[in-house]
Amino acid sequence: VLRALAQVDPEDVSMRALGERLQQGTDDERPALLIKVLASDTSASIRRVAAWGLQQYAEQPAAGRALGEALQRDRDARVREMAAWALGGGDDVPEVRAALTGALQQDGDSEVRESAAWALGSIGAEGVDDALVAALGDKSPGVRAAAIWALGTAGRGTDPRAVVDAFGDSDRQVR
Numbered sequence: 001v002l003r004a005l006a007q008v009d010p011e012d013v014s015m016r017a018l019g020e021r022l023q024q025g026t027d028d029e030r031p032a033l034l035i036k037v038l039a040s041d042t043s044a045s046i047r048r049v050a051a052w053g054l055q056q057y058a059e060q061p062a063a064g065r066a067l068g069e070a071l072q073r074d075r076d077a078r079v080r081e082m083a084a085w086a087l088g089g090g091d092d093v094p095e096v097r098a099a100l101t102g103a104l105q106q107d108g109d110s111e112v113r114e115s116a117a118w119a120l121g122s123i124g125a126e127g128v129d130d131a132l133v134a135a136l137g138d139k140s141p142g143v144r145a146a147a148i149w150a151l152g153t154a155g156r157g158t159d160p161r162a163v164v165d166a167f168g169d170s171d172r173q174v175r
Contacts, residue, residue, distance in 0.1 A: 030057070031057040031060055032062070034050045034054045035050075035054065035062060035063060038050040038051055038054065038066055038067070038079075039069070039070070044075075044076035044078060045078075047070070047074065047076070047079045048076070048079045048082045051070055051079060051082040052085075054066065054067055054086050055086035055088075055089040056089065058086050058087055058088075058089040058090030058091075059090045059091050061093075064091070064093060064095065065095060067083045067086050067087050067090075067096075067099075068083070068087065068095055068098075068099035068100075069099075070083040071084050071099045071100070071102075071112075071116070072099055072103070077107075077108075077109035077112055080107060080112045081112045081115050082115075084103055084115035084116045084118075085115045085119065087099065087100055087123070088115070088118060088122035088123060090123060091123060092123045092125045092126060097120070097123075097125045097127070097128060100119050100120050100123075100125065100128075101125075103116040104116040104117050104120065104132075104135055105131055105134065105135075110138070110139075110140035110142060110143055111142070113135070113138060113140065113143045114142040114143045114145075114146045115146075117132060117135055117146035117147045117150050118146045120132065120150050120154060121146070121149055121150025121152075121153035121154045123154075124154045126154075128150075129151065132150050132151050133151070133162045135147035136162060136163075141170075141171035141173055141174055142173075144166070144169060144174045145171070145173045148163065148166055151163060
């Protein structure tokens with residue numbers, strides 16, 4: 001996290017202070033600090049790094065809630081995409097599943113939808129087969145490919161016709 005923060009803007013005083021605080025903090029303090037930064041910092045780059053750092057704490061309920069909130073509400077697509085990715089390191093709990101499914105179905109950015117599909121597969125989300133099958137019709141080949149992967153990884157009882165139909169997709173990666 002410290003290296004990533006330094007790459008954003010090493011001259012930024014707030015970055016330097018955040019880096020020092022993270023370095024001095026205990027493991028118990030770091031998630032709370034990253035959650036605060038994710039929720040309140042004015043810099044999208046810093047919020048993105050905070051989401052990235054929270055990935056290692058994603059199984060903690062507070063971190064999962066903060067990442068889910070960022071995924072649903074952050075105005076910057078790069079932050080939402082990183083929040084979806086970070087949630088892929090957590091557990092399959094209802095609020096995480098709902099945030100990821102909502103992003104997969106409704107986010108206007110294809111990279112966010114793609115990361116949401118990947119994260120659903122990564123956490124082994126239950127009860128999301130319909131959303132993943134619907135994503136096979138997404139206009140983005142990356143989203144369709146991630147949905148195929150997620151169905152293969154976490155799909156339980158998915159109608160195989162939906163997957164077989166993807167062999168006819170125009171994109172080589174999806175096929």
